[in-house]
Amino acid sequence: MSDSAIKPRIEKLPFRDQLAQKLPVLLVPILATLGLIAIGNPASWLTLTVAGLAMGMMIFIMASGLTVVFGLMDVINFGHGAFVAVGAFVGFTVLAWLAGWTASPSVMLNLAAVLIAILAAMLVTGLLGLGFERVIVMPVYGEHLKQILVTMGGLIVAQQMIYVVWGPDELHISRPEAFQGSLIIGEAAIEKYRLVAVGIGIALFLAMRHILKNTKIGLLVRAGVENGEMVEALGYRIRRLFLIVFMTGSALAGLGGVMWGLYQETITAHMGSEIMVLVFIVVIIGGLGSVEGCFIGAMLVGLLANYTAFLAPKVALISTIALMVAVLMWRPQGLYPVVKAK
């Protein structure tokens, strides 16, 4: 084929469209700036901003698995909250076993205890995800209404199992010694645990981006989100990929459960279903299937919830819903909708 026959050409987007693509990324600094103007006091703003980012990171950890599962597998998993709750309870159990380490003033022992709790929670929820996908989700692929019904059923069963294993009462979960208290920066008080949450959230986001952009399994996930049928036609078993992604999403929910439990310092069997409202809002704002959109959506939700709680507590009750409505009016398919071939 000759070069002259086909002139290479890239369809360059006009500046306005390029700006529209980048704009969602700018929403977080824009919201933070508006928050600073509205709050006035930089110390209070810093405290609230770190609190908002920490909350956003924890929601992102829980939501990231759900959005990839939806994007790749076209599965609406209302049972995702079960993994959050189970993860929190497994983390609680491990931290209770390692009470000596968490009560120690040694930062290394505290970190080791939390790390072991997180790994145990991710292992248990990952395996639970394996069973959930094989038994509950697999028979209803492609049938959204049935998916909603059976995954909600799975959530209820998981909550009842928590009652059986850990009892019906809410449990108190203490943060390790080193994560208690605040750092004082100028006049701002910043909880140490929130900084840990921000660090873990950023590390997870960067790891997910790296895997999705630079590894073959990441490429397969991105390709599968767009056109699963073609991935199969290229010779890849997409059902196996579904299972890996579902287990990973469940394990991330378990990680989120431990983080959220330590943040709230109390855990209940219903904590997963309660947080799922925020998780779904974040997934919808971000665009179903988009990890980047999910991350930005989570930051927006976390910041807005904290700013409004300080400025107008009554408005805080509806702030996240209002944010979702505003984003959907601007971009009906979310901030970064994933193009899906059907």
Next chain:
Amino acid sequence: MADILLSLSGVHTHIGPYHILQGVDLQVPEGGVTVLLGRNGAGKTTTLRTIMGLWTASRGDIRFADHVITKLSTPEISRRGIAFVPEDMGIFTDLTVAENMLLAAANGPIDPKRLAWIKELFPPIGSFWNSSAGTLSGGQKQMLSVARAIIEPRRLILIDEPTKGLAPAIIGAMTDALRELKETDTTILLVEQNFAMASRIGDTVAVMDDGRIIHSGAMSELVADTGLQEKLMGLSLEAHQ
């Protein structure tokens, strides 16, 4: 006479309540281009998708290289050496050209010699190697789709209307590329409505209507017989020239 690489015997396919393929009998000789012709809705695309396992045959047998593949899954069929270029091209627009090619090499790293040959065959693949596939023009996407199918040696390539919606210059270039591909002993089953293009590269031809094969034979015979063309397809080669 060449050995038969792919054969369909009495293949029926149902999609929901619709009975699309109603007993397809088709033989694809090894090492040439077999063109599947027919009006819109005749069942050509369904035939390719049924061979590929994307839709399951409800009756009949599909044999590839002397093995029955009727009930195999799509990945298994692909791994036996059948590649598919769908009508919508199936490009992953969120990925770069390089990433599309990397995924298509399902059995290992890309062979540099083969890649160099493909870049010669389709220059835009090299020019836009690191560009997002979503930014390519329609013709370039079609080239990428075919390039992806041949990044590893395949015994059979199923290509669904590669010239659909393309400019005449690009159709000519695509015809040249398929002709060169044919020289590598790759067997091609080509669904095409552009009879002029199909007649230039086809060795054998099968004509479909209402979910059945109504004619099969040498392409040269059909090209020479305008009356047969009009009888089978309601159109003549001259009308397309």
